[in-house]
Amino acid sequence: MSLLLSALARNRTGLVLLAGQVALTLAIVANALAIGGRELDLMRRPSGLDEANLISVRCRAPGDALYPQDFARADLDALRALPGVAQATRINVLPLADRGWRTAVDRQPLAGGAAARTHAALYFADEHGPTALGVRLVEGRSFRADEVKDVGPGFSYNPAVALISRALAEALFAPGSAVGRRVYTLHTDSIEIVGVVERLQSAWPGWPLHEHSLLMPGRMHSADALYLIRVADGQAGRVRERVEPRLNALQPPRIVDTARPYAQIRATAYRGARALSLMLGALILALLFVTALGIVGTASAWVESRLQQIGTRRALGAQRADILRHFQLENLLITSTGIVAGSLLAYVLNTQLALHYDVARLAAWQLGSSALVLWALGQLAVLGPALRAAAVPPAVATRYL
Amino acid sequence: MFGYYLRLALASLRRRVGLTALMVTGLGLGIGATMTSATLFRAMAAHPAPQQEGRLFNVQLDHWPAGSPYVQPGEPPSLLSYRDALALWQAARAPRQTIMYPGDAVIEPERQAPFVASVRYTSGDFFAMFEPPLRWGGSWSRAQDLAASRVAVLSRALNERLFDGADSVGRSLQIDGERFTVLGVLDDWHPVPRYYDVTGEPFVAPEDLYLPFAIGIGRGQRSSQNNNCWPPYAGDFAGFLRSECVWINFWIEVESAAGAERYLAFLDDYARQQKTLGRFPQPVNNRVRSIGAWLESQQVVRADTRAQLLLSFAFLAVCIVNTVSLLLARFLFRAREISVHRALGASRSQIFLRFLVEAAAIGLGGALLGMLLTLEGSALVRRLDPTLESVARPDAIMLAATVALSLLAALAAGLLPAWRACRMAPAVFLKSE
Numbered sequence: 001m002s003l004l005l006s007a008l009a010r011n012r013t014g015l016v017l018l019a020g021q022v023a024l025t026l027a028i029v030a031n032a033l034a035i036g037g038r039e040l041d042l043m044r045r046p047s048g049l050d051e052a053n054l055i056s057v058r059c060r061a062p063g064d065a066l067y068p069q070d071f072a073r074a075d076l077d078a079l080r081a082l083p084g085v086a087q088a089t090r091i092n093v094l095p096l097a098d099r100g101w102r103t104a105v106d107r108q109p110l111a112g113g114a115a116a117r118t119h120a121a122l123y124f125a126d127e128h129g130p131t132a133l134g135v136r137l138v139e140g141r142s143f144r145a146d147e148v149k150d151v152g153p154g155f156s157y158n159p160a161v162a163l164i165s166r167a168l169a170e171a172l173f174a175p176g177s178a179v180g181r182r183v184y185t186l187h188t189d190s191i192e193i194v195g196v197v198e199r200l201q202s203a204w205p206g207w208p209l210h211e212h213s214l215l216m217p218g219r220m221h222s223a224d225a226l227y228l229i230r231v232a233d234g235q236a237g238r239v240r241e242r243v244e245p246r247l248n249a250l251q252p253p254r255i256v257d258t259a260r261p262y263a264q265i266r267a268t269a270y271r272g273a274r275a276l277s278l279m280l281g282a283l284i285l286a287l288l289f290v291t292a293l294g295i296v297g298t299a300s301a302w303v304e305s306r307l308q309q310i311g312t313r314r315a316l317g318a319q320r321a322d323i324l325r326h327f328q329l330e331n332l333l334i335t336s337t338g339i340v341a342g343s344l345l346a347y348v349l350n351t352q353l354a355l356h357y358d359v360a361r362l363a364a365w366q367l368g369s370s371a372l373v374l375w376a377l378g379q380l381a382v383l384g385p386a387l388r389a390a391a392v393p394p395a396v397a398t399r400y401l
Numbered sequence: 402m403f404g405y406y407l408r409l410a411l412a413s414l415r416r417r418v419g420l421t422a423l424m425v426t427g428l429g430l431g432i433g434a435t436m437t438s439a440t441l442f443r444a445m446a447a448h449p450a451p452q453q454e455g456r457l458f459n460v461q462l463d464h465w466p467a468g469s470p471y472v473q474p475g476e477p478p479s480l481l482s483y484r485d486a487l488a489l490w491q492a493a494r495a496p497r498q499t500i501m502y503p504g505d506a507v508i509e510p511e512r513q514a515p516f517v518a519s520v521r522y523t524s525g526d527f528f529a530m531f532e533p534p535l536r537w538g539g540s541w542s543r544a545q546d547l548a549a550s551r552v553a554v555l556s557r558a559l560n561e562r563l564f565d566g567a568d569s570v571g572r573s574l575q576i577d578g579e580r581f582t583v584l585g586v587l588d589d590w591h592p593v594p595r596y597y598d599v600t601g602e603p604f605v606a607p608e609d610l611y612l613p614f615a616i617g618i619g620r621g622q623r624s625s626q627n628n629n630c631w632p633p634y635a636g637d638f639a640g641f642l643r644s645e646c647v648w649i650n651f652w653i654e655v656e657s658a659a660g661a662e663r664y665l666a667f668l669d670d671y672a673r674q675q676k677t678l679g680r681f682p683q684p685v686n687n688r689v690r691s692i693g694a695w696l697e698s699q700q701v702v703r704a705d706t707r708a709q710l711l712l713s714f715a716f717l718a719v720c721i722v723n724t725v726s727l728l729l730a731r732f733l734f735r736a737r738e739i740s741v742h743r744a745l746g747a748s749r750s751q752i753f754l755r756f757l758v759e760a761a762a763i764g765l766g767g768a769l770l771g772m773l774l775t776l777e778g779s780a781l782v783r784r785l786d787p788t789l790e791s792v793a794r795p796d797a798i799m800l801a802a803t804v805a806l807s808l809l810a811a812l813a814a815g816l817l818p819a820w821r822a823c824r825m826a827p828a829v830f831l832k833s834e
Contacts, residue, residue: 013729013821014729014730017722017725017726017729018726021719021723024718024719025719028715032712060517062509062515062577065620065621065638152637223622223623255507255515255516255517271785271786274785275785276708276709278785283434283712286434289430290426290427290430290431290720291719293423293427293723293727294423294427294726296423297423297424297726297727298727298729298730300730301734302730302733305733305734357704357708359708
């Protein structure tokens with residue numbers, strides 16, 4: 001052990017540099033894990049929809065200010081009649097699509113400028129809307145055909161009933177049930193909650209209140225018609241091919257915006273998060289690679305510069321295994337020093353990042369696993385040079401006399 | 402002398418190819434990562450129109466109700482309501498004004514299927530102010546603006562699609578059921594970012610079609626991007642126009658910053674006057690921002706791009722430390738060589754210089770690898786995010802910067818090892834012969 005320490009002491013600068021590199025690597029890798037982990041968590045959140053079986057399509061009619069209602073009825077009939085289609089609805093906006101309606105909501109009437117209890121995204125669809133979306137009703141009932149009223153440009157009617165997402169229900173009415181209670185928005189009279197859906201996200205993944213939604217019965221009047229089609233399992237590809245030709249075959253032919261699978265909407269919504277997590281993953285791998293390179297390079301150099309020493313020790317009776325163990329212990333000491341320093345550095349860095357850039361806090365497991373990987377990496381990297389050192393024959397000692 | 406050192410350096414690098422490869426790889430990775438992020442950041446943060454910086458200003462009014470900020474507390478909405486935009490336009494307190502919003506329209510070409518095109522409904526001053534290059538024809542006059550003339554300006558891409566890229570000025574075009582006359586055709590234009598309207602995707606190409614502002618209003622078309630309403634508006638389009646919803650972009654052109662200040666004073670007067678009518682509940686909080694200030698306030702450079710740049714620098718730091726370690730280790734072998742050199746009369750500074758040159762040679766190797774990785778990295782970014790197609794492109798300047806950065810990093814890394822090498826006492830190593 002004393003031999004080990006004296007050997008290390010002779011090469012102080014190199015040690016400090018290597019331990020410093022390990023420390024920096026640990027600090028960056030651990031924080032990258034924290035940031036990337038949060039992005040991945042955000043991306044993994046379910047929207048509440050049956051996304052795998054959803055297709056969206058938008059129709060325009062030339063010249064008209066509003067899409068004609070009889071066109072819309074014909075569209076929906078045609079879409080629902082397509083083989084493979086389970087349900088279709090006309091909806092105002094789509095979850096995750098970055099374009100949407102939202103307003104302040106409270107459980108008592110809102111006065112002009114007063115701060116409301118919370119906010120929610122608003123969705124309007126016909127009586128088949130909840131089925132088409134694929135949201136799961138956990139309390140109460142869905143809305144009926146007779147409850148569907150016209151929704152003009154703007155928010156021009158008072159819906160009598162609504163479905164509420166569970167998160168919003170809890171924000172407004174916990175601990176009691178939301179069913180049967182009334183909710184107020186800035187423009188409408190009270191709306192009666194008739195059902196609670198497990199989950200329905202807003203259009204904005206980055207919005208802190210992303211899980212707050214109200215789904216209300218409404219017949220849309222807008223410049224274009226946005227339809228959501230839910231297909232039977234596995235039918236998405238086939239139906240998507242048929243949607244445009246079917247709509248073009250109607251009279252007059254509809255001008256169709258491409259039929260889009262929901263995967264595309266989700267990919268666009270989380271594009272930034274995905275890019276960041278991929279970049280962080282690449283950074284972690286590259287950092288570990290570079291540190292491994294450093295360990296291999298410096299260890300090889302140190303072994304070569306100590307050939308005489310190693311030969312002498314072998315001549316004095318040390319076994320190959322002893323030499324191997326020496327170098328691995330040496331590496332372990334360096335990496336451990338680096339990891340201890342790096343752990344402190346990681347927390348300091350994380351605190352600063354969290355303060356200025358709103359970055360996720362570092363979890364113990366993220367730091368721990370990074371440290372473990374670095375230890376293992378160090379030992380693996382030094383194995384090659386250490387084996388070469390162990391292979392030095394005792395005779396080398398005599399060569400330099 | 403320099404040439405001699407360079408030859409020595411190359412010879413010694415060749416002698417330990419493995420270690421050289423490790424050093425070049427370690428440095429090249431760091432350079433490549435940093436320059437990929439830097440390319441992205443530079444393109445996003447670069448001023449798209451420096452020549453317009455002191456003349457064009459974006460106008461913001463704070464008529465938002467209390468209790469719920471537009472986006473950030475203290476910041477007025479980024480768009481205007483129709484009634485305010487129209488009032489400012491009619492007051493005509495700046496030599497040139499642009500009032501505009503994005504929409505879409507159905508184009509029915511003669512021999513093709515109808516399709517939806519993106520439209521910018523704008524006043525004619527837009528073309529004089531933002532200077533999109535006109536290939537043929539011109540734009541509309543103020544009289545045509547007021548008369549809501551059925552005229553259009555096409556982008557180059559749209560002109561290619563409809564008229565095979567020919568000079569289509571004067572020809573007729575069916576848009577949303579009405580006949581329009583083509584007044585002008587733009588050349589290729591892709592300001593990065595699309596600074597006159599940063600809502601939506603600020604880095605994708607501008608709209609296909611430009612129509613007079615009054616056409617969009619007359620047709621009852623709302624913005625295809627942001628219509629933010631607080632409180633929610635009631636009724637039809639007429640009600641929408643009277644509401645407090647924001648959806649209109651407003652820019653002015655003035656001769657100087659003094660002109661901008663005068664305009665701000667006018668805005669504040671307007672706000673105070675509106676307060677007497679019961680609007681503008683908040684304290685007066687208007688803005689007249691230059692292009693640079695506007696882009697910064699709208700945070701066009703994405704947060705994750707900034708994070709990427711910072712992390713790349715951290716990575717580069719680790720790579721430099723790595724290079725220092727490896728260079729130090731490398732120079733350990735050279736003890737005898739250095740001793741002989743010193744014994745033969747080389748001074749300390751000559752040894753120092755010699756090893757710096759060696760470090761620089763590594764830097765050149767790292768630069769080559771770094772350039773390759775920057776090109777590959779940017780291609781990867783473009784694949785991951787197609788809206789950054791025009792932004793993630795390293796140009797000659799960035800590649801030159803790559804070389805410079807690599808050399809600088811290698812030289813910085815080489816300082817300590819070179820100093821250590823020249824400090825070695827020559828006699829010690831000669832003794833072991």
